[in-house]
Amino acid sequence: GAVVSQHPSRVICKSGTSVKIECRSLDFQATTMFWYRQFPKQSLMLMATSNEGSKATYEQGVEKDKFLINHASLTLSTLTVTSAHPEDSSFYICSASRLAGAYEQYFGPGTRLTVT
Amino acid sequence: ILNVEQSPQSLHVQEGDSTNFTCSFPSSNFYALHWYRWETAKSPEALFVMTLNGDEKKKGRISATLNTKEGYSYLYIKGSQPEDSATYLCAFGTGNQFYFGTGTSLTVIP
Numbered sequence: 001g002a003v004v005s006q007h008p009s010r011v012i013c014k015s016g017t018s019v020k021i022e023c024r025s026l027d028f029q030a031t032t033m034f035w036y037r038q039f040p041k042q043s044l045m046l047m048a049t050s051n052e053g054s055k056a057t058y059e060q061g062v063e064k065d066k067f068l069i070n071h072a073s074l075t076l077s078t079l080t081v082t083s084a085h086p087e088d089s090s091f092y093i094c095s096a097s098r099l100a101g102a103y104e105q106y107f108g109p110g111t112r113l114t115v116t
Numbered sequence: 117i118l119n120v121e122q123s124p125q126s127l128h129v130q131e132g133d134s135t136n137f138t139c140s141f142p143s144s145n146f147y148a149l150h151w152y153r154w155e156t157a158k159s160p161e162a163l164f165v166m167t168l169n170g171d172e173k174k175k176g177r178i179s180a181t182l183n184t185k186e187g188y189s190y191l192y193i194k195g196s197q198p199e200d201s202a203t204y205l206c207a208f209g210t211g212n213q214f215y216f217g218t219g220t221s222l223t224v225i226p
Contacts, residue, residue: 004159034213043120043216044205093160103148105207105214107160 001027004096006108013084013115021079021111023094029074030096034105035067038091047092050077051100084115118142120208122217129196130225136192137220139206143187148209151180151191154219155202163191163204196224 003026013019023033032051036044048064050056050071058064066088068080077096081088093110097103121140129135141149148167152160164173169184177194193200203221207214 009157041218043218044214045216046213049213103209103211104162104165105150106162107152109157109159 002098002106003027004030004094004106004108006094006111008111009109010112011114013113015085015115016083018080018082019084019113021081021092021094021113023077023079023096023108025075025096025106028096028098028106030077030098031074031100032097033071033077034095034097035069035077035079036093036095038093038110044093047079081113084113086115089113089115118208118210118215120206120215120217122204122206122220124220125218126221126223128223128225131196131198133196133224134192134194135196135222136190137204137222139189139191139217141187141189141206141208141215143185145210146184146187146208147211149182149184149189150207150209150214151189152205152207153202154205160205165209191220193222196222198224198226200224 035047048056048058056069071077095105095107151163154160166182171182203219205219
């Protein structure tokens with residue numbers, strides 16, 4: 001149980017275009033979902049927390065207009081990187097929790113984004 | 117930002133060897149410490165959640181201990197096998213978010 005999928009696993013896009021990444025909880029309802037970003041040789045850094053039906057809470061330094069997060073249902077959250085630039089190239093990974101808050105997190109496999 | 121450190125960054129061991137690595141975290145305002153096992157191209161897999169000082173948890177050949185007063189946790193693997201090769205992540209949980217270390221990359225050589 002507690003399986004989270006993420007799609008796509010890899011994406012290459014041109015600078016200036018937008019990319020959408022989906023995160024789905026397959027066998028449970030996710031009250032809270034989290035989006036992380038990981039640069040090479042660094043730790044997973046939280047970008048934002050979203051609760052179903054509410055606006056996402058973004059961490060300091062994360063541009064909410066650039067990284068649009070939608071958590072419209074209890075099994076799906078999406079992250080859209082708008083007007084992507086090469087510096088947005090990174091590894092993005094989501095996690096989901098059955099509970100409100102961060103007491104448990106089940107992770108997707110991540111998405112490698114390359115912006116050319 | 118809370119500082120969570122893991123050491124070593126990577127290690128190579130022979131099949132059958134036992135090994136251990138460390139996660140250091142702030143000793144104040146402790147809530148929970150999480151260990152994950154992360155294989156390439158897969159989802160991080162939750163191993164342990166530890167909440168009490170002195171906690172010891174075990175799952176097969178893998179075990180973990182927790183010292184909240186001094187701010188560290190050890191992960192032990194007994195009799196390492198090639199399938200144990202992965203990155204082991206720890207995360208300090210506050211109830212609102214997790215703060216991750218950079219992981220220890222373990223390679224078990226057959």
